[in-house]
Amino acid sequence: MTMKINRDNYEIYFVDFLEGELTAAQIKDLQDFLLLNPDLKKELDEMKNIFVTHPVNDTQVFENKETLKKNIGDKVMINGNNINEFLIAYLENDLKTEDAKRLEHFLSENPSYLTDLELLKKTYLKPDLDIVYNEKNKLKKKTAQRIVLWPAFTAVSVAASLVLIFMLFNRLDNTVNQNPEQKITHQHIDTITEDETLAAKEDDKDADRLALEPDQSLIASHTAPRTKELHKEDFLPTAVKSRRLSDIPTSHAQSLVSEKRNEFSSIYHYMKIAQQHRHEVEDYSDIISEKPRESFIVYALNKVFGTQDTEEYTPLQNAVDIGTYGINSLADRDIINVNRFKKDDVVHTELAFGGQVVYSRSRISE
Amino acid sequence: MTTDEYNICVDKYADNVFRFILKNIKDADKAKDIVQDSFEKMWMRVDEIAFEKSRSYLFTTAYHTMVDAIRKDKKKADFEESEPFLQGTNKEYFGLKEVIDDALARLPEIQKTVIMLRDYEGYAYDEIGDITGLNESQVKVYIYRARLTMKKYIGSLEKVL
Numbered sequence: 001m002t003m004k005i006n007r008d009n010y011e012i013y014f015v016d017f018l019e020g021e022l023t024a025a026q027i028k029d030l031q032d033f034l035l036l037n038p039d040l041k042k043e044l045d046e047m048k049n050i051f052v053t054h055p056v057n058d059t060q061v062f063e064n065k066e067t068l069k070k071n072i073g074d075k076v077m078i079n080g081n082n083i084n085e086f087l088i089a090y091l092e093n094d095l096k097t098e099d100a101k102r103l104e105h106f107l108s109e110n111p112s113y114l115t116d117l118e119l120l121k122k123t124y125l126k127p128d129l130d131i132v133y134n135e136k137n138k139l140k141k142k143t144a145q146r147i148v149l150w151p152a153f154t155a156v157s158v159a160a161s162l163v164l165i166f167m168l169f170n171r172l173d174n175t176v177n178q179n180p181e182q183k184i185t186h187q188h189i190d191t192i193t194e195d196e197t198l199a200a201k202e203d204d205k206d207a208d209r210l211a212l213e214p215d216q217s218l219i220a221s222h223t224a225p226r227t228k229e230l231h232k233e234d235f236l237p238t239a240v241k242s243r244r245l246s247d248i249p250t251s252h253a254q255s256l257v258s259e260k261r262n263e264f265s266s267i268y269h270y271m272k273i274a275q276q277h278r279h280e281v282e283d284y285s286d287i288i289s290e291k292p293r294e295s296f297i298v299y300a301l302n303k304v305f306g307t308q309d310t311e312e313y314t315p316l317q318n319a320v321d322i323g324t325y326g327i328n329s330l331a332d333r334d335i336i337n338v339n340r341f342k343k344d345d346v347v348h349t350e351l352a353f354g355g356q357v358v359y360s361r362s363r364i365s366e
Numbered sequence: 367m368t369t370d371e372y373n374i375c376v377d378k379y380a381d382n383v384f385r386f387i388l389k390n391i392k393d394a395d396k397a398k399d400i401v402q403d404s405f406e407k408m409w410m411r412v413d414e415i416a417f418e419k420s421r422s423y424l425f426t427t428a429y430h431t432m433v434d435a436i437r438k439d440k441k442k443a444d445f446e447e448s449e450p451f452l453q454g455t456n457k458e459y460f461g462l463k464e465v466i467d468d469a470l471a472r473l474p475e476i477q478k479t480v481i482m483l484r485d486y487e488g489y490a491y492d493e494i495g496d497i498t499g500l501n502e503s504q505v506k507v508y509i510y511r512a513r514l515t516m517k518k519y520i521g522s523l524e525k526v527l
Binding site: 084085088089091092094116119120122123124125126127128131132133135136138139140141142 | 369372373376377380381382383384385388389398401402405409462466469470481482485486506509510512513514516517520521
């Protein structure tokens with residue numbers, strides 16, 4: 001401490017003094033300071049009470065310290081106070097051989113503690129083999145000829161699901177404020193309808209009416225000036241009512257995307273494996289094409305998401321390239337479905353993802 | 367791990383995981399859900415998990431899923447902090463197994479968990495630590511406390527059996 005004691009820093013001096021940290025010169029300074037500031041002398045006396053255990057003032061000592069000291073190799077004595085710890089350690093095989101022998105010797109001399117040992121032995125549980133999980137078959141996965149590709153392609157199917165959800169989710173924001181007319185002008189042959197088929201299915205009558213009659217609101221909107229030439233197919237009646245993608249419930253998709261975002265890198269890895277192994281398993285040669293197919297799925301997703309030239313589209317295309325049959329059979333559940341039906345010479349084709357129709361198109365039957 | 371190995375895991379460990387969870391939460395439906403969820407999680411990562419690590423993965427996943435379920439049931443406070451419930455009981459016992467089951471049920475959840483992993487599955491302290499997120503010393507302390515508590519309980523009832 002180099003500063004001179006004054007009324008601003010005296011407490012530091014007091015503490016150091018009480019802890020025996022002051023030099024002789026500093027103690028002299030402190031004494032001089034107290035003579036000049038007698039009111040602080042009382043404060044110092046009060047602080048001394050806090051330091052009552054200071055070694056300097058402590059006259060009480062434990063006289064048997066030597067008896068507590070240990071030499072290398074000394075062992076903890078076994079007695080009634082620590083017998084349980086020793087017994088548990090013995091049963092748990094935590095004791096060294098030497099300590100175990102000491103305990104056994106102790107027990108032979110103090111047989112009353114054998115009761116404790118027996119009681120502790122009873123605390124060891126035995127599994128209740130009557131409790132079984134009787135639905136193991138539901139947990140098992142099919143193998144057969146899918147051994148090589150099953151994990152990878154299941155991952156691919158999951159990947160396809162996740163990529164689709166991810167892209168759908170991302171696309172939603174972009175389409176919220178998009179003018180429906182602009183979307184329609186992008187179509188040439190097909191009528192793209194981000195639809196509410198599920199909602200329409202809830203009311204079959206409405207669905208039938210919509211299927212049989214042109215959507216007047218849609219036609220009306222098409223009479224406005226357009227930036228691109230329209231084709232007559234743009235005016236085809238549809239089985240579903242026109243609707244923005246943003247109206248499709250996305251809470252589940254959001255949740256999935258949020259949970260699985262970190263797994264995307266491994267998903268792409270699985271896709272790569274799937275692509276590499278496509279020639280190795282004959283069973284899948286019919287559903288995995290050499291080149292990306294211009295399937296309805298790819299086409300539909302391109303139309304819905306408009307991602308043909310984006311980086312995201314490539315893995316998506318690779319994933320769906322194994323086809324709906326491939327994805328669904330590998331996953332053992334319906335992830336993607338394509339439904340076709342005909343009404344009044346109009347063929348409707350829908351793409352459903354996870355049970356939700358995300359795209360439909362209509363063509364005049366040839 | 368291959369699909370065959372995965373299916374072997376189902377045969378070998380589904381009962382054990384189910385037993386472990388059921389003894390902890392006493393709800394067969396929830397225990398089944400947790401088993402199913404744990405195996406599904408393992409299946410999702412089947413090519414990353416080595417067969418020899420599958421048992422540990424399953425127990426770890428099941429344990430954490432169970433803890434989450436308990437938290438959801440707002441039992442978390444009891445899970446780590448509850449003290450053994452040792453006051454007398456008027457229950458009639460018909461055998462030692464029943465007494466031991468009761469003693470186990472009265473342990474704080476964390477002690478129950480570590481002692482079951484130790485006795486049912488034969489896990490070492492460090493393996494239990496990996497599963498529960500405790501360090502080895504904590505595991506050892508919990509096991510010692512659990513045995514001592516059970517011993518006292520069994521001892522107090524053995525006189526009346």
